[in-house]
Amino acid sequence: xxxxxxxxxxxxxxxxxxxxxxxxxxxxxxxxxxxxxxxxxxxxxxxxxxxxxxxxxxxxxxxxxxxxxxxxxxxxxxxxxxxxxxxxxxxxxxxxxxxxxxxxxxxxxxxxxxxxxxxxxxxxxxxxxxxxxxxxxxxxxxxxxxxxxxxxxxxxxxxxxxxxxxxxxxxxxxxxxxxxxxxxxxxxxxxxxxxxxxxxxxxxxxxxxxxxxxxxxxxxxxxxxxxxxxxxxxxxxxxxxxxxxxxxxxxxxxxxxxxxxxxxxxxxxxxxxxxxxxxxxxxxxxxxxxxxxxxxxxxxxxxxxxxxxxxxxxxxxxxxxxxxxxxxxxxxxxxxxxxxxxxxxxxxxxxxxxxxxxxxxxxxx
Numbered sequence: 280x281x282x283x284x285x286x287x288x289x290x291x292x293x294x295x296x297x298x299x300x301x302x303x304x305x306x307x308x309x310x311x312x313x314x315x316x317x318x319x320x321x322x323x324x325x326x327x328x329x330x331x332x333x334x335x336x337x338x339x340x341x342x343x344x345x346x347x348x349x350x351x352x353x354x355x356x357x358x359x360x361x362x363x364x365x366x367x368x369x370x371x372x373x374x375x376x377x378x379x380x381x382x383x384x385x386x387x388x389x390x391x392x393x394x395x396x397x398x399x400x401x402x403x404x405x406x407x408x409x410x411x412x413x414x415x416x417x418x419x420x421x422x423x424x425x426x427x428x429x430x431x432x433x434x435x436x437x438x439x440x441x442x443x444x445x446x447x448x449x450x451x452x453x454x455x456x457x458x459x460x461x462x463x464x465x466x467x468x469x470x471x472x473x474x475x476x477x478x479x480x481x482x483x484x485x486x487x488x489x490x491x492x493x494x495x496x497x498x499x500x501x502x503x504x505x506x507x508x509x510x511x512x513x514x515x516x517x518x519x520x521x522x523x524x525x526x527x528x529x530x531x532x533x534x535x536x537x538x539x540x541x542x543x544x545x546x547x548x549x550x551x552x553x554x555x556x557x558x559x560x561x562x563x564x565x566x567x568x569x570x571x572x573x574x575x576x577x578x579x580x581x582x583x584x585x586x587x588x589x590x591x592x593x594x595x596x597x598x599x600x601x602x603x604x605x606x607x608x609x610x611x612x613x614x615x616x617x618x619x620x621x622x623x624x625x626x627x628x629x630x631x632x633x634x635x636x637x638x639x640x641x642x643x644x
Contacts, residue, residue: 418445446527
């Protein structure tokens with residue numbers, strides 16, 4: 280998808296209007312990246328890969344207020360935009376086919392750094408530009424941005440502060456909550472199990488970034504309680520990332536400190552209600568409805584286990600009473616057990632506390 284007026288971000292418009300030569304250089308880089316996206320090990324789907332990049336571009340646009348964008352130097356705008364397009368380029372399948380999918384994902388930022396530095400000319404970048412962009416890209420997965428150089432020079436009297444740009448890229452990347460960044464084809468080809476780690480994003484309804492009050496809110500409608508737990512962990516991880524980079528965002532006058540999670544639990548409440556109704560119905564289900572599926576099986580209403588005694592050998596008029604032969608229990612039998620059995624004829628089996636058969640009697644009450 281080529282850059283046009285309909286999908287252009289505010290930062291891109293600033294670069295186009297303020298630095299035509301840089302804009303042309305940026306356009307050449309974008310065309311190059313789009314041409315190599317089909318070879319990305321992580322996507323196998325050009326549309327999904329480009330969709331993620333454009334979502335990060337959009338997030339950066341939302342994170343930085345418009346009045347602050349106007350104060351940015353055009354070289355900073357150029358370098359950040361190029362970094363966004365190149366931050367996942369290390370996932371190229373043909374760059375180093377000897378690595379596994381898992382290794383490529385875990386090392387993709389370092390691989391991107393190497394790719395940008397080695398192939399700077401193909402990306403329409405000079406060596407100094409490529410090195411700064413490579414550092415910004417490398418930083419988007421670092422837990423400690425202090426590992427990056429603080430500044431790098433582009434020319435006489437012109438230095439670029441690297442860590443804040445890397446922090447902004449990291450936050451914008453973390454906030455891509457669109458599940459399409461991990462298409463089903465990736466799960467199949469890379470043999471990744473379809474678990475909450477990959478499907479949780481499908482429950483996310485939207486992301487709101489309000490740069491006037493420094494609020495970031497993730498809206499979700501989880502479909503299961505496991506999904507809710509996974510969503511909460513996702514938000515927690517993004518907040519941990521924000522905790523580690525907020526000091527660098529402050530250098531850009533961005534004062535985000537926390538990401539809130541607003542949950543629509545309508546579906547979960549209906550699910551919980553339905554579950555409780557089923558459990559209540561099961562508890563009050565008559566004994567005769569708790570038979571096993573196989574002919575002749577009975578299911579115990581107390582243990583839920585299947586009775587091994589064939590149904591045809593079971594006398595429904597038979598009652599088992601197990602109790603000690605003691606005067607202390609005489610009232611229990613006479614006033615509690617015997618009245619219940621007074622309605623009809625039963626065969627009573629009495630066992631003592633050692634479970635030895637003591638009496639077999641035919642009682643007509």
